[in-house]
Structure formats: structure tokens, C-alpha cells
Amino acid sequence: MSLTVLMNAGPWLSVPPPGYGGIENVVATLVPELRRLGVRVVLASVGSSTLPVDERVSVFADGQFASLQRPYNQVCGVAQAHLAGVVRELHSRDDIDLVHDHVEAVGLATLAAMGPAGPPTLHTLHWDLAKHPALYGSLDGGDRVRVNGVSASQLARAPLALREHSVGHVHLSTPLAVDADRRPRPEKGEHLLILGRINPGKGQDVGARLAHRVGFPLVLAGPVGPYHRPADLAAAGDEARQNPDVRFFLDEVAPHVDGDLVRWVGTVAGQERDDLLASARASLFPLRWEEPGGTAVVESLALGTPVVATSRGCLPELIEHGRTGLLTAEEEELGDLVLAGDLLDPDECRRVAAQRFTPAVMAHRYVELYERVRDLSRAP
Ligand code: UDP
Structure with missing residues (x-):
């Protein structure tokens, strides 16, 4: 060509x-x-x-x-x-x-x-x-x-x-899908993961409340506005509140972040990101916006982690309900789906990603x- x-x-x-x-x-x-x-x-x-x-x-x-x-x-x-x-x-x-x-x-x-x-x-x-x-x-x-x-x-x-x-x-798509069959399968941990920008559309506040309700640890990974690490946000002081995502985090999410059951770890990259994703029991997308493309959704499947999400935007196109994840139109049902998500097969998620993404x-x-x-x- x-x-x-x-x-x-x-x-x-x-x-x-x-x-x-x-x-x-x-x-x-x-x-x-x-x-x-x-x-x-x-x-x-x-x-x-x-x-x-x-x-x-x-x-x-x-x-x-x-x-x-x-x-x-x-x-x-x-x-x-x-x-x-x-x-x-x-x-x-x-x-x-x-x-x-x-x-x-x-x-x-x-x-x-x-x-x-x-x-x-x-x-x-x-x-x-x-x-x-x-x-x-x-x-x-x-x-x-x-x-x-x-x-x-x-x-x-x-x-x-x-x-x-x-x-x-x-x-x-994601390069992680390419060698899905050869990639080592890490032990599944207990934690749920929300990987993405901290933003009202991505619904980290919903996820944090849910984690406390079902008693599963939740890791929030991603930047808050331009701040990649908790220490950077803390050092920025009041000026940081000019950013709407910072205000969302401080007002709606941070009150539920106890550093124990719910943690914000900042931006993760490379192997650390992949390990966190691959060892999660499920990736959570408690979306409030119509997710347009969802790279993190595809990455989750490629690493063998089922997705539990509100069925908004592209989620129904990417996730086969009951096979690679569980979807619901009702935010309140996400907790039940998280509990049921353990029944999904990580290898099936990887196989689907290797074919489609x-x-x-x-x-x-x-x-x-x-x-x-x-x-x-x-x-x-
Ligand atoms: N991402 C990352 N580290 C983080 C948070 C996100 O590497 O701490 C990556 C994530 O793996 C994905 C991208 O950033 O590849 C986010 O793309 P996505 O389509 O999921 O979300 P959006 O474009 O809406 O931010």
C-alpha cells in the first residue's frame, strides 16, 4: 500500500x-x-x-x-x-x-x-x-x-x-489483546478496579459507595484533572479546585476514600497498571456518561478481567452480558452484579479480546x- x-x-x-x-x-x-x-x-x-x-x-x-x-x-x-x-x-x-x-x-x-x-x-x-x-x-x-x-x-x-x-x-483496541494466550495469568486478588480519569461521567463516586456497601476493596486509578499523584494534588492547595474534576473528587469521591477499603492510587502505568488490572476480580464502570470508545474496557478484557458496568454508550457493543461482563441500566444493581461477577471466566474475556480488539x-x-x-x- x-x-x-x-x-x-x-x-x-x-x-x-x-x-x-x-x-x-x-x-x-x-x-x-x-x-x-x-x-x-x-x-x-x-x-x-x-x-x-x-x-x-x-x-x-x-x-x-x-x-x-x-x-x-x-x-x-x-x-x-x-x-x-x-x-x-x-x-x-x-x-x-x-x-x-x-x-x-x-x-x-x-x-x-x-x-x-x-x-x-x-x-x-x-x-x-x-x-x-x-x-x-x-x-x-x-x-x-x-x-x-x-x-x-x-x-x-x-x-x-x-x-x-x-x-x-x-x-x-489494545496491544494487550495480541498475545492473550501466552501472557501469564496472575492470581486474582480481591479488589475491584476503576481505571480512568476521575470524572463525574466515569462515576468513581458511585463505585466508592458501592465498595463500602458490598465490602470489597476498590482501587481508583487515574489522574484527577492534571494531578497524577495524591501528593501533587495535596501540594496544589486551594488553587486546584478551579478544575471541575478536582472539585468532583474532593467533594463526591474523597469522603469515601478511607485508604483502606477504598484507595486512590493516582495514575498507574506500564506493568503496574497491567498487574492491577489483571489481578482485579472485576473492572467497574459505573458510568454516568455515554462512554464513546472505552479503551480501558477493552484492556480489561484483554487481561482477563470481566467488566461490571452500567450499560451506557459503547458498553453493550463491547461487552457480551453473561460472557465477558455484566451490564445493567440501574446503578443500584451494580452491587449485586459485582457479587455475581465471580462466575465469569477470565479466559473467555481474553479470547474475545484476542479476536475482536x-x-x-x-x-x-x-x-x-x-x-x-x-x-x-x-x-x-
Ligand atoms: N490509563 C492509564 N493509567 C491510569 C488511567 C488510565 O494508563 O491511571 C489509560 C487506560 O489504560 C486507557 C486510557 O488511559 O488506555 C484511557 O482511555 P479510555 O478510553 O478508557 O478513557 P478516556 O479516553 O475517556 O479518558
Whole structure:
């Protein structure tokens, strides 16, 4: 396949990410597989990214994740201007066939604004868009700018203007799914795990109350706003409360965190993250938002940990109720499901992940979409 793709992973974190990182994890998973299929990848990211690619461009030396704490328009403005320059330059020399963008406020905004002069573009939607129609006010550029979802449910909820530009959806995947059969199976521990950003949509407060009710230990892993470690949050003092996720954590979750039954361990990464996930009796997703893609759901299956969740967003697409997890529409039923979850077979979770959620499956699907986007942009 002779195709060169400019992959925009944005200015927030390096690729692969140091720990937490939704979009950056997706890019880090997808790119090696695309290159195996013969796609040339130019990565637009931050200077500290170490992912092997064919060519790289960066605007900031390091990730600007910490500026999520402040209004981030300035970071976006600088990144947009830089990306526009790079795209114009590469496109004018015919050096790229297509842009695969992941960052709406930076990439999509830039590419849509370029109008018909810009290259064909596939933008992957990463958010629950029903709540954010304003982000996608206009998709000028006609057939040049196309979008894909990360689940069917995400697309179904998206504003009409986006659905009209959609070329389908691609479920997220994880490298952990690849060698599911060869990976050692750690002893299952007692704990439940919620892996993800601490945020009202992810429902850590529900999980913490549930843990006290059923008497199972619960580990909360993930950043609170820009704070990756409990000590960083403690040191930040009152200023930290400007961030809504910090306020949620301090007001709704922290009162249930006793350091014994319920613990917040901050961001976990690498082997520590995998061990925590693989040894959990279940992964809990007490969601209050319509989870658009759920990388952590797929990772949990790949490591042989069944999922107990509210059946929101993409969860019913990813989890087969009674086989790889237990789903309910009722938050109050989650406790009973946790108790019943011990009956599910960890090996079955791994087998399903190895069939459905490998990076190769994801990359093949993206190559199909790239070809479709190019064809559509050429149509008269
Ligand atoms: N993650 C991590 N360490 C943490 C919390 C999360 O490595 O402490 C990773 C997690 O494994 C997943 C990603 O961050 O790969 C989060 O992606 P997901 O789609 O689950 O959530 P979102 O994009 O909504 O934050």
C-alpha cells in the first residue's frame, strides 16, 4: 500500500503517553500496525514522543496536559497555526495523501478552516458528541473532511452534521489483546478496579459507595484533572479546585476514600497498571456518561478481567452480558452484579479480546476508511 498519512495526536501528551492518555494510546496502538501494512506515517505530536514513525513534526517540546488546568485556548491557537503551516507545506509538495486527525480543537478546526485547499482528512471522534455539538459547529470542506466514530452508539448520538460526514466506526483496541494466550495469568486478588480519569461521567463516586456497601476493596486509578499523584494534588492547595474534576473528587469521591477499603492510587502505568488490572476480580464502570470508545474496557478484557458496568454508550457493543461482563441500566444493581461477577471466566474475556480488539483488526479497518475518504474526496 503506498499511502502517506499525517497523524495528528495533538499537543497534550507524548506518544506513547507516560501513563494516562486516551488519544495518545490509540495513536500508539494504531501506528505500528499501519506501518506493518506499508503505510508511511508522519506524526504531528510533541517533541518528547518516542513512537517510531517515518517522519515527525512537533510544535511543543513537551506535552501541554497541565494547561488543561487553565483555559487552553492559547495552546490550541499555537498548535493550530503550527499544524496549518505543516499541512500546507506537505500538501503543496504532494508529500501526504491524507490527514488522520484526533484532536478536534486543534486538527479538525484547522483542517475544516482550510476549505477545499486542504488535503483529504479523516477525523476520529473521541468524545460523547451529543453534549458537545458546538465543538463541531461547521464541517466545511464538503467531502474532503470525513469523520469516524469509535463506536456505533457514539455515532448514533452525534449531531446530524457529523453523521452526514461519517464513514463508519472503528472500535478501539489494545496491544494487550495480541498475545492473550501466552501472557501469564496472575492470581486474582480481591479488589475491584476503576481505571480512568476521575470524572463525574466515569462515576468513581458511585463505585466508592458501592465498595463500602458490598465490602470489597476498590482501587481508583487515574489522574484527577492534571494531578497524577495524591501528593501533587495535596501540594496544589486551594488553587486546584478551579478544575471541575478536582472539585468532583474532593467533594463526591474523597469522603469515601478511607485508604483502606477504598484507595486512590493516582495514575498507574506500564506493568503496574497491567498487574492491577489483571489481578482485579472485576473492572467497574459505573458510568454516568455515554462512554464513546472505552479503551480501558477493552484492556480489561484483554487481561482477563470481566467488566461490571452500567450499560451506557459503547458498553453493550463491547461487552457480551453473561460472557465477558455484566451490564445493567440501574446503578443500584451494580452491587449485586459485582457479587455475581465471580462466575465469569477470565479466559473467555481474553479470547474475545484476542479476536475482536487487536491492533491489526483496528489498522485494517482504518486502511479501508482511508481509501474511502480518498475516493470520496476525488468524486466530482
Ligand atoms: N490509563 C492509564 N493509567 C491510569 C488511567 C488510565 O494508563 O491511571 C489509560 C487506560 O489504560 C486507557 C486510557 O488511559 O488506555 C484511557 O482511555 P479510555 O478510553 O478508557 O478513557 P478516556 O479516553 O475517556 O479518558
